Amino acid sequence: xATATAPxxxxxxxxxxxxxxxxxxxxLAIGVLTLFLVSVIVxxxxxxxxxxxxxxxxxxxxxxxxxxxxxxQLHLDxxxxxxxxxxxxxxxxxxxxTSLANGEPVWGLVEPRLVNSAVLVFAAGVIGAVIGVxxxxxxxxxxxxxxxxxxxxxxxxxxxxxxxxxxxxxxxxFSTVVSHLLPAVSxxxxxxxxxxxxxxxxxxxxxxxIVIVPYIFRMMRAAMIEALESDYVEMARLKGVPEWQIVLVxxxxxxxxxxxxxxxxxxxxxxxxxxVVEYVFNFPGIGQGLVFxxxxxxxxxxxxxxxxxxxxxxxxxIVSDVIALLASPRRRIPR
Amino acid sequence: MAATAxxxxxxxxxxxxxxxxxxxxxxxxxxxxxxxxxxxxxxxxVVLVALVGPAFAxxxxxxxxxxxxxxxxxxxxxxxxxxxxxxxxxxxxxxxLLLLMAxxxxxxxxxLGAAAGISAAYLxxxxxxxxxxSVDVILSFPQxxxxxxxxxLLGPKSWLIVVAVGVSHAPAVARVIRSATLDVxxxxxxxxxxxxGMRPAKVMAREILPNxxxxxxxxxxxxxxxxxxxxxxxxxxxxGQPPPTANWGTMINxxxxxxxxxxxxxxxxxxxxxxxxxxxxxxxxxxARVAIGVDRRPEEAALVxxxxxxxx
Numbered sequence: 001x002a003t004a005t006a007p008x009x010x011x012x013x014x015x016x017x018x019x020x021x022x023x024x025x026x027x028l029a030i031g032v033l034t035l036f037l038v039s040v041i042v043x044x045x046x047x048x049x050x051x052x053x054x055x056x057x058x059x060x061x062x063x064x065x066x067x068x069x070x071x072x073q074l075h076l077d078x079x080x081x082x083x084x085x086x087x088x089x090x091x092x093x094x095x096x097x098t099s100l101a102n103g104e105p106v107w108g109l110v111e112p113r114l115v116n117s118a119v120l121v122f123a124a125g126v127i128g129a130v131i132g133v134x135x136x137x138x139x140x141x142x143x144x145x146x147x148x149x150x151x152x153x154x155x156x157x158x159x160x161x162x163x164x165x166x167x168x169x170x171x172x173x174f175s176t177v178v179s180h181l182l183p184a185v186s187x188x189x190x191x192x193x194x195x196x197x198x199x200x201x202x203x204x205x206x207x208x209x210i211v212i213v214p215y216i217f218r219m220m221r222a223a224m225i226e227a228l229e230s231d232y233v234e235m236a237r238l239k240g241v242p243e244w245q246i247v248l249v250x251x252x253x254x255x256x257x258x259x260x261x262x263x264x265x266x267x268x269x270x271x272x273x274x275x276v277v278e279y280v281f282n283f284p285g286i287g288q289g290l291v292f293x294x295x296x297x298x299x300x301x302x303x304x305x306x307x308x309x310x311x312x313x314x315x316x317x318i319v320s321d322v323i324a325l326l327a328s329p330r331r332r333i334p335r
Numbered sequence: 336m337a338a339t340a341x342x343x344x345x346x347x348x349x350x351x352x353x354x355x356x357x358x359x360x361x362x363x364x365x366x367x368x369x370x371x372x373x374x375x376x377x378x379x380x381v382v383l384v385a386l387v388g389p390a391f392a393x394x395x396x397x398x399x400x401x402x403x404x405x406x407x408x409x410x411x412x413x414x415x416x417x418x419x420x421x422x423x424x425x426x427x428x429x430x431x432l433l434l435l436m437a438x439x440x441x442x443x444x445x446x447l448g449a450a451a452g453i454s455a456a457y458l459x460x461x462x463x464x465x466x467x468x469s470v471d472v473i474l475s476f477p478q479x480x481x482x483x484x485x486x487x488l489l490g491p492k493s494w495l496i497v498v499a500v501g502v503s504h505a506p507a508v509a510r511v512i513r514s515a516t517l518d519v520x521x522x523x524x525x526x527x528x529x530x531x532g533m534r535p536a537k538v539m540a541r542e543i544l545p546n547x548x549x550x551x552x553x554x555x556x557x558x559x560x561x562x563x564x565x566x567x568x569x570x571x572x573x574x575g576q577p578p579p580t581a582n583w584g585t586m587i588n589x590x591x592x593x594x595x596x597x598x599x600x601x602x603x604x605x606x607x608x609x610x611x612x613x614x615x616x617x618x619x620x621x622x623a624r625v626a627i628g629v630d631r632r633p634e635e636a637a638l639v640x641x642x643x644x645x646x647x
Contacts, residue, residue, distance in 0.1 A: 045488065156616065162609075306484055
């Protein structure tokens with residue numbers, strides 16, 4: 001807890017680049033390893049574990065001929081390693097076979113959904129982060145004021161709510177019982193892109209923003225309070241630095257550093273949250289696609305969507321770790 | 336997630352072994368704070384409805400008695416659902432299994448997570464590496480997606496839902512408990528027990544575990560809230576019990592097309608789920624404030640510790 005310097009970036013770049021590169025490289029290596037293990041788990045879980053995936057798909061309608069045909073389609077007649085290899089290489093070449101539900105190419109089914117979900121997650125994540133950081137910083141500056149207490153209680157309440165309860169509440173208020181301002185479900189056919197009808201994005205994005213803001217708010221408030229009570233802010237005050245400068249230059253950057261991790265976590269959370277929210281609003285993204293695929297036991301689609309979501313998780317984790325490294329100057333210096 | 340830098344301070348440890356049941360006094364103190372009382376009352380109310388409700392259901396929950404989405408009437412105070420079943424009866428019946436499954440999944444998650452976290456932190460070395468890498472891998476799946484992946488194997492069986500949600504909790508619990516254990520493992524009484532030749536398993540069970548009661552209580556509360564959220568969510572998505580079983584999550588989905596006709600068929604189960612999760616979460620927050628101090632939860636505190644401005 002010693003060196004109390006201001007976070008201002010007067011760092012000497014020559015000294016700092018090296019450890020940062022090493023840390024980043026190590027983080028990347030761990031990420032790649034994790035991704036590999038994830039792909040193995042998804043593959044094993046969906047293809048090998050339950051005795052035989054072909055049997056799971058066909059269920060009671062299984063007869064030897066159909067079973068054999070499907071086993072061939074899923075490459076189940078090859079060894080486990082060969083199966084895994086053809087699947088893994090398919091992930092990179094886009095040759096992932098066809099959906100078991102309707103026979104269309106898997107990638108063609110998933111790609112438009114992926115874009116739609118990305119739009120949803122990105123919009124919600126950015127809007128939520130800005131609102132959360134702003135509210136958290138204001139609450140910390142006015143600690144124990146009415147604003148602070150109201151925000152904290154509301155945040156605690158909203159954090160506890162399941163997404164679908166928030167979504168249903170919005171539907172009740174904005175599109176059915178109370179008023180009819182916005183569409184309750186999107187009527188976009190699967191395969192079309194969300195921005196063709198932006199008003200359909202409003203309620204899904206609003207739901208996700210409401211769900212993530214409390215986490216970011218809480219973290220920002222806690223980190224900002226800690227920063228405002230720190231030695232270097234005390235030092236700056238004693239030196240007579242103006243209060244606005246203390247807040248903006250000294251406290252805020254140091255409070256945002258740990259908050260970035262929580263913002264990252266919330267992007268992760270959004271990747272899971274889209275499943276329910278897309279289902280509620282009938283929004284054609286990968287979350288809705290996953291629910292349909294699990295319903296139909298459409299194994300190639302389940303595999304692709306789960307791997308994509310996990311890859312997103314791992315990447316966001318790496319990015320938020322690296323940003324956190326960049327944002328907190330003291331961690332760049334080798335220990 | 337930071338896979339490096341053991342936290343320098345967790346503060347998540349009660350003062351010692353003073354008193355026979357320090358956690359009872361923590362719970363009692365928490366229950367008497369305004370926040371704690373509010374949370375406890377809300378949660379207790381819903382638990383009461385869920386557990387005792389089935390005995391008071393005025394009609395059979397599965398009988399077709401009235402019109403589809405009938406408006407509330409004297410005979411059917413919350414109206415009818417999508418098939419003309421009594422909403423009140425279905426609400427009274429539809430919480431018990433959800434609650435019991437959530438509690439079971441929480442127990443699985445806490446036991447697995449605590450065992451993994453304590454072993455990783457106390458044994459260090461290879462076990463630590465293997466356990467924490469596995470934690471990273473499971474944490475690479477959104478919890479709900481992990482549960483859906485497991486459910487896609489065998490279909491939505493109730494036991495599988497419990498196991499899937501329980502296992503999906505374990506990694507997060509393991510992380511928190513690991514960082515708390517790192518602190519406790521350095522205490523004198525642990526060192527004394529080791530010098531007396533106590534076996535590692537016994538040290539972990541007798542000397543370390545009792546000092547992790549506070550973080551474990553907070554974790555249990557958090558995971559219970561998440562369990563309810565995830566299980567109700569799975570039911571909402573159609574992965575609950577097969578129809579016609581009444582389930583609050585399923586009811587919200589079944590009846591939302593009838594919102595303009597009889598909103599109560601959606602609002603009643605939604606309010607109960609909301610009250611329950613707000614209640615458990617608020618009470619957990621009160622416990623965390625008493626047990627750990629400050630306004631932070633262990634996960635947030637651990638993050639600040641790892642990355643915060645105070646770190647040298």
